[in-house]
Amino acid sequence: MKQADWEVLNAYVDGELDAASRADMAGRIAADPAFAATVAEISRLKAGVRAALQPDAVLPAASLRRLDGAINQRRRLNRMRAIAAVAAMLLLVLGGAFFLGERAGNDQVAGWVEEATELHLAWVNGEKDVNFLLDANDTMVNRSGVWTPIPDLHAARLSLARVVVSPSGSKAGLFAGYRGTRGCQVGLWIGGVPETLAETVQDFSSRDVARYAWRVGDTGYAVVALGMDSQRLSDIVAHIERWSRQSAATRLAGREIHDAPCLG
Structure with a gap:
């Protein structure tokens, strides 16, 4: 047409x-x-x-039913869209909060491990040793009148050479420095730690510094060393980790840790 x-x-x-x-x-x-x-x-x-x-038009019953159905369907669709939008917003907010919280926790742990590293490097770089007392079994150290349990590393041919105690504040804890017969120096930092530190041993090593840390309850442990044979240090860390989970210090098995020399 x-x-x-x-x-x-x-x-x-x-x-x-x-x-x-x-x-x-x-x-x-x-x-x-x-x-x-x-x-x-x-x-x-x-x-x-x-x-x-027409403003006062009266639609047939069938048309009204279809119209009501269409209106209800649109309302349901709008409600679903609104719920989906709110859910998406909540996920975004909660996800952001979780990410920020996790990042803040990781930063706190990294800072705590860095404190242990600084104490160890100060010792390695020649900071003067301080006086301390050991008990007869070399498993308790007395510094400033306080007895604190420490691991016995004699079987690894490591003797306690330095103790630094921080009695309070954010850096409260004890640093124990062990020296080997061939020049090795191993630092152990024991103190309060953020709960975001894992309870299993975590590797925080950089290219130049070997660092391992873990948590037992609210107490953290960090082992720091420079230039040590990786297998020997791994065995030492494993022993200290086991010791940290026991109520009393235990000695190393005679052949558990190999007496390899430090590398440099």
Whole structure:
């Protein structure tokens, strides 16, 4: 159908044609059943639109049910979208908080391990040793009048050579420096630690400094060494880790730790 025919047809349905044109259109409708069906469909659609636009229009029951269903479905969809948006926001906020909290915890642990490293390097670089007392079994050290248990590393040919006690503050703890017969120096830092430090031994080593740390309850342990044979140091760390989980110090088995020389 041409555009001109559509315009005439719409004008006929809307009652806008003059008498002659209406008579001509009526003749076409009578002669062409298909055309008549098209005119009837257009008339029905236009009537429905006009009725819907009436402020007080009353729709048929079936139409009302369909309309109610569509409205309810849209409401449910909007609610689901709102819930999804809120859930996404909560996940974003909680995820951000967890990430920041985890990062802060990791920074605290790294700072704690760095404190142990600084104490060890101060000793290695020639800081003067301080006086301390050992008990008969070399398993308790007395510094400033306080007896503190320490691991006995004689079986690894390491003797206690330095003790530094920090009695209070964020750096409260005890640093024990062990010296070997071939020049090895191993530092052990025992003190309060952030709970984010794992209870299993963690490797914090850098290229130049070997560092291992773990936690038992609220007490942290860090072992620091420079230039030591990696297998020997690993055995020493394993022994100290076992000692830290026992109520009393235990001695090393005679052959548990190999007496390898320090490397440099």
